Amino acid sequence: MNKTVLVVLIVLGALLLLGLILVGWGVSVYNRIVTTEESVKSAWSQVENQYQRRYDLVPNLVETVKGVAKQEQTVFENVTRARASVGQLTVTPEIMNDPQAMQRFQQAQDALGSALSRLLAVAENYPQLRSVEAFVTLQSQLEGTENRISVERRRFNEAVQQYNLMIRRFPGSIIAGMTGFTEKVYFESTAGADQPPQVKF
Template structure:
């Protein structure tokens, strides 16, 4: 009989704690407690899409280089520059956990910009090879590359906006209270500083008018 009293006490205490939690959770949600983690997850998801599109571009490059090599093998330096830039770009990654690291993010951004520049030079060289420009395999690869560049631009834009919203939650009221009291380890995320027009591969005109 004596053992039942503590059991009932803990049961009542647990029930009260549960009821308080049920009542307290809506208050937490209404006062912005979820704002920071929600914005953070959106930024991470946007970053994953950026990585997906850059990987899509990297996957196209080996076939592109091989196709160009078949018609312009003596453009060895230009082709090698693309291969090396791709290798560097695929080696530098920024995970969601390191998005708040300025140095890591800059290394990623610089490596992708280097690959963009190398691709630009390669596509400029292609203008000197009419037979290559007419090759169906090359045309298909070039179309895929252009489509990927457009997706990269969209993914970058969405990421920049998601980071803007997330960073604002860490600095604006009332979510700044939660950042100060609860989410103390959350740091602002880095964003792209190189303009889109410097990151995109320029469209190659294959001698046809778009009039």
């Protein structure tokens, strides 16, 4: 009689302990997913910063090249149009969960990238631009910004990969499923779209 009560108590205690351990484990996994998601978000904001930086460079660059190469109207128009379509995008952090929005963002940015490199390629035909200090500075800024964009894109993809793995691999996937974490979208490398080979600085 007394023994059965003891056994029941022990079993109950063990179950309670197991439950507590499970809950503790779930909370720690959840927290890890949250941390990883935050790192994806901060990686995204870096990507956005760098694209914004390029966006801000464009007007000055166009003006500087215009000063020497007035007749290249179509090139300037292309750049201005591509920049305008980038400006029209409303980008929220939600874009990371929305493949279509991400694709639109990428297309617009890639179009601006290729218009810009077309502009620089045309500028190569005007050797006198080389002696314009402002142009040389802007060119190195643009080059640096393109490089920063590719670095931050790579970091973003790495952060997304880590996050996606965490919410898809087995134990994490249970917690992610229960708490509503979903996969995030990668940046796809658009071969040649943003950096045509003919532009070498």
